[in-house]
Amino acid sequence: VYFSSDSGKNWFPCGLKDRHVHQLAFSSINSSYFLYAVATEGLFRVEIKDPIIVAKEHSEAELRVYNSEGQVTGLVNGEIKNEIPNSLYHSIDKTVTIFSATDSYSYNMVGKGEGEYGLDIVFLINGGANQFNATDIPVSPTIMHQYTIDWDALSQGEKGTTVQIDSDGDGEFEKTFNVGATFQPPIVEITSPVSGDFISCTTVITGTCWSEIFNQYKVEYGEGTEPLSWQTIKTSTSPVSNDILATWDTTSVTDGTYVIKVWAKDQADFTSFATVGVKIDNTPPQAKIISPLSGEFVSGALDIKGTAWDSNFSQYVVEYGEGTLPSTWTTITIGTTPVSNGTLAIWDTQNISDGEYTLRLSVKDLAGNISQDTVIVSVNNPPPSINHTPVTCATYDEPLLITAEISSEIGISSATVYFRKGGEKAYTSLTMQSSSSYQATIPSTYVTERGLEYYIEVKDIGGNTTTSPQENASASPYGVRVNFSSLSFPFTTLQKKWQMISVPAELDNPSPDSILVDDLGTQDDTKWKLYRWNTANGSYDEYPNIPDNFTPGKAFWLITKDSKSIDVEAGESVDTSSDYAIDLASGWTQIACPFAFSVDLDDIKVKKDSETLTIQQAAQRGWVRAVSYT
Numbered sequence: 170v171y172f173s174s175d176s177g178k179n180w181f182p183c184g185l186k187d188r189h190v191h192q193l194a195f196s197s198i199n200s201s202y203f204l205y206a207v208a209t210e211g212l213f214r215v216e217i218k219d220p221i222i223v224a225k226e227h228s229e230a231e232l233r234v235y236n237s238e239g240q241v242t243g244l245v246n247g248e249i250k251n252e253i254p255n256s257l258y259h260s261i262d263k264t265v266t267i268f269s270a271t272d273s274y275s276y277n278m279v280g281k282g283e284g285e286y287g288l289d290i291v292f293l294i295n296g297g298a299n300q301f302n303a304t305d306i307p308v309s310p311t312i313m314h315q316y317t318i319d320w321d322a323l324s325q326g327e328k329g330t331t332v333q334i335d336s337d338g339d340g341e342f343e344k345t346f347n348v349g350a351t352f353q354p355p356i357v358e359i360t361s362p363v364s365g366d367f368i369s370c371t372t373v374i375t376g377t378c379w380s381e382i383f384n385q386y387k388v389e390y391g392e393g394t395e396p397l398s399w400q401t402i403k404t405s406t407s408p409v410s411n412d413i414l415a416t417w418d419t420t421s422v423t424d425g426t427y428v429i430k431v432w433a434k435d436q437a438d439f440t441s442f443a444t445v446g447v448k449i450d451n452t453p454p455q456a457k458i459i460s461p462l463s464g465e466f467v468s469g470a471l472d473i474k475g476t477a478w479d480s481n482f483s484q485y486v487v488e489y490g491e492g493t494l495p496s497t498w499t500t501i502t503i504g505t506t507p508v509s510n511g512t513l514a515i516w517d518t519q520n521i522s523d524g525e526y527t528l529r530l531s532v533k534d535l536a537g538n539i540s541q542d543t544v545i546v547s548v549n550n551p552p553p554s555i556n557h558t559p560v561t562c563a564t565y566d567e568p569l570l571i572t573a574e575i576s577s578e579i580g581i582s583s584a585t586v587y588f589r590k591g592g593e594k595a596y597t598s599l600t601m602q603s604s605s606s607y608q609a610t611i612p613s614t615y616v617t618e619r620g621l622e623y624y625i626e627v628k629d630i631g632g633n634t635t636t637s638p639q640e641n642a643s644a645s646p647y648g649v650r651v652n653f654s655s656l657s658f659p660f661t662t663l664q665k666k667w668q669m670i671s672v673p674a675e676l677d678n679p680s681p682d683s684i685l686v687d688d689l690g691t692q693d694d695t696k697w698k699l700y701r702w703n704t705a706n707g708s709y710d711e712y713p714n715i716p717d718n719f720t721p722g723k724a725f726w727l728i729t730k731d732s733k734s735i736d737v738e739a740g741e742s743v744d745t746s747s748d749y750a751i752d753l754a755s756g757w758t759q760i761a762c763p764f765a766f767s768v769d770l771d772d773i774k775v776k777k778d779s780e781t782l783t784i785q786q787a788a789q790r791g792w793v794r795a796v797s798y799t
Contacts, residue, residue: 220294222270226263229284230308233277234265242267243277276316280308292320299324303352307439311338323350328381334437346436348381355380355433357441360411362429364445367481367535374402374415374429376443382436383408388415389430394446396428419449450536454479458530459510463544468551469578471516473501475508475542479534482507486531487514493545495527518548519579519631552633553577555625559637562741563621565653569611573601573637577629584627586611587643591620591745592766596643601625618656618674618765620742621649648746650675657736662729670727671761672719676740679718681725688735697733700726702759721763722751750776753793 226232233243233250240252242265249258255268267274270292278286288303299320306314313335322329328349333342359376362368378386385406389399403415414431427449432442458475461467477485484505488498502514513530529543556574563569571586586609587596597615601607615621624642628634636642653674662668672684681699689697692712699712701723709726710716717723721743742765743749749763753775762768775787788795 220270220292222265222267222274223291223293224265224276225289226278226286227288228286229282230278230280230286230314232263232265232288233279234267235275235277236272237274238272273317276318278303278306278308278314278316280310280312283309288316290316290318292318299350301330301350301352305353307354312336313338315342332437344437346382352381354439355383355386355435355441357386357431357433357443359414359429359431359443359445362445362447364447366445367448367450367537368419369449369451369536369538370418370420372417372419373413374417374431375412376414376431377410377412378405378414378431378433379408379410380433380435380439384434384436384438386414386431386433388417389432390417390422391428391430392422392425394426394428399430402429420451422449424449424452448481448536450481450534450538452479453538453540454482454532454534456485456530456532456540456542458513458528458542458544461528461544461546463546465544466547466549467516468518468549471518472512473514473516473528474511475513475530476510477504477513477530477532478507478509479532479538481535483533483535485513485533487516488529488531489516490527490529492525493527498529519550519629521548522632523548523550550579550629550631550633552635553581553627553629555627555635555637557625557637559647560623560649561647562650562652563616565616565618565651566613567616568613569616569621569649570608571601571611571623571625572606572608573625575601575603575607575627577627580630582628582630582632584625586623586625587646588615588621588623590615590617590766591622591648591742591764592768616649616651618651618653618742620651620745620765622646622745623649646746648744650744651742652739653741654739655736656740657734662727662733662735664732665728665730667726667728669724669759669761670735671722671724672737673721673761673763673765674737674740674742675721676719676737678738679720679740681712681715681719684719684737685727685735689729689733695730697727697729702757704754704756704758707756722749722760724759724761726759748774 224232224234231244233241233245234253234256235241236253241250242253242256243250243258249260251258253267257266258264259266276288276290278288285305286308287305290301292299301316301318301323303316315333317331319329326349328347330348330350330352332346332348332352334344335342356377356379359374361375362372374388385404386409387404388402390402391397391399402417425448426446428444428446430442430444432440434440455476455478458473460474461471473487484503485508486503487501489501490496490498501516504513525545525547527543527545529541531539531541533539554576560569560571575581575584584601584603584607585598586601587598588611589596599609599611601609611621611623624646625637626634626642638645638647656674672679685697685699686692699715700709701715701717703710719725743763745764751760751763770784773784774781775784775792777792782790782792784793787793
């Protein structure tokens with residue numbers, strides 16, 4: 170029968186062993202408890218009264234509890250003793266229970282053989298419990314350990330347990346010391362490195378060597394998996410709890426397998442130790458880039474070759490950084506398999522700008538050794554290629570197809586044709602579509618008497634750009650001359666007023682007869698007149714005795730009796746891809762804009778010999794008079 174006075178936290182036997190019990194009854198008066206049993210052998214009453222002490226041993230020792238009068242309850246040389254009043258030794262549980270435990274007691278553990286024992290002592294009073302535990306205590310047949318406990322000191326967290334050791338069984342205690350609520354051999358633990366780790370250089374050994382009665386610890390190493398001898402790394406008399414135990418300079422030994430042992434001893438001469446097996450590797454791994462070589466120009470998808478190897482290989486990393494001394498690195502690949510004279514990585518250079526870069530190979534082994542190799546290369550991805558035959562002419566008011574053969578080593582990102590009417594500042598764009606070639610169709614509304622200008626721009630996926638024309642394409646585009654079968658002047662003539670006219674196109678037949686007679690009739694001074702200033706003789710020539718034709722840049726005076734519409738026959742727009750020159754003789758010259766669009770006065774230049782000036786500059790130099798008549 171077992172009883173608990175603290176709501177089931179601790180249980181202890183109450184006796185009645187080997188009785189044939191028929192009925193049990195239980196009662197309590199104040200702090201005393203009574204257990205009544207009706208058994209075949211008779212009526213039994215067990216008084217259970219605070220305070221109660223329960224002592225339980227386990228393993229290789231006999232538990233003997235003595236009171237102040239020398240009475241003993243427990244196991245003495247294999248014989249059960251129950252001499253202490255209100256006490257009981259329970260052989261099955263190896264437990265001594267003392268009811269009304271008001272005396273002072275000592276608890277002796279006497280060795281029965283080689284091994285370890287544990288001892289749990291509980292002091293129960295008023296429903297509460299204090300407890301002392303001894304665990305894994307080494308013992309032999311000649312050893313006796315005696316424990317006396319100050320329960321009040323123990324309840325205050327003090328070292329209330331006195332331990333005495335008789336190591337040779339002569340009845341004399343060689344060692345005496347005090348502990349708290351627990352007693353055990355030193356706690357020894359190695360937290361780093363762990364078994365199987367590869368270590369190198371100076372290795373920090375961390376862990377715990379601790380005891381309430383600490384004496385010293387020693388850190389050692391031995392070669393092989395089962396060392397025959399040990400070398401001391403460090404000895405210390407200060408306990409360590411989850412901190413640095415020692416630092417070991419592994420460069421003083423050869424690479425190989427070793428065991429690290431941490432050993433600790435307390436004031437009772439109890440010892441504990443822990444070991445970990447490690448592998449020392451102070452040989453750096455091999456890291457070598459064999460291709461590309463430093464100074465090479467590279468492009469596209471680059472095959473980086475070399476060696477990343479170690480007998481205890483962990484990983485390698487291939488990176489690149491901009492410039493010869495990069496401040497940041499970008500990872501190309503991380504490899505977990507060693508490589509010997511093979512491909513380490515494929516570097517796609519097409520997504521970075523051209524320029525100088527540093528490639529870096531870093532190889533790491535399991536011991537943390539790192540080797541590196543670098544090469545400096547220049548990325549030079551060729552821009553895309555455009556094979557295009559410029560379109561030089563188009564048909565008025567008809568769409569214009571632009572085609573080009575476009576290629577790139579790394580891939581095309583975009584192909585665009587930019588276009589505008591002659592004289593316009595801004596461009597309109599169209600994306601060129603790829604089939605057998607790249608194509609785009611310029612709408613017919615842009616194909617006019619003003620002419621057409623365009624250029625092509627292609628970008629690859631690396632950001633490289635090529636244009637056609639190659640140089641200054643937006644400022645010097647291709648010019649397309651537009652053919653027409655006929656065109657009407659954008660105005661009617663003024664009735665009975667002189668006005669200056671010109672034809673801003675290159676006509677198949679630019680003679681005055683071809684342009685005017687069909688619209689104004691045969692020349693009749695009463696119906697229309699045409700004049701042009703003759704610079705050479707300083708007077709006007711009158712039609713039909715005008716030697717000049719309606720070519721671009723030439724102007725004529727016209728007067729008509731009636732308001733008339735004038736048209737022209739077949740021709741083509743003036744080329745806008747280059748400057749249009751008008752020769753000026755000394756004196757007045759009657760000129761016109763050669764293009765079918767307005768030109769800013771500031772865009773007109775005056776050239777004399779090899780020197781070219783603005784009109785204002787030419788007037789300041791006296792080349793021209795700063796006066797014009799319109």
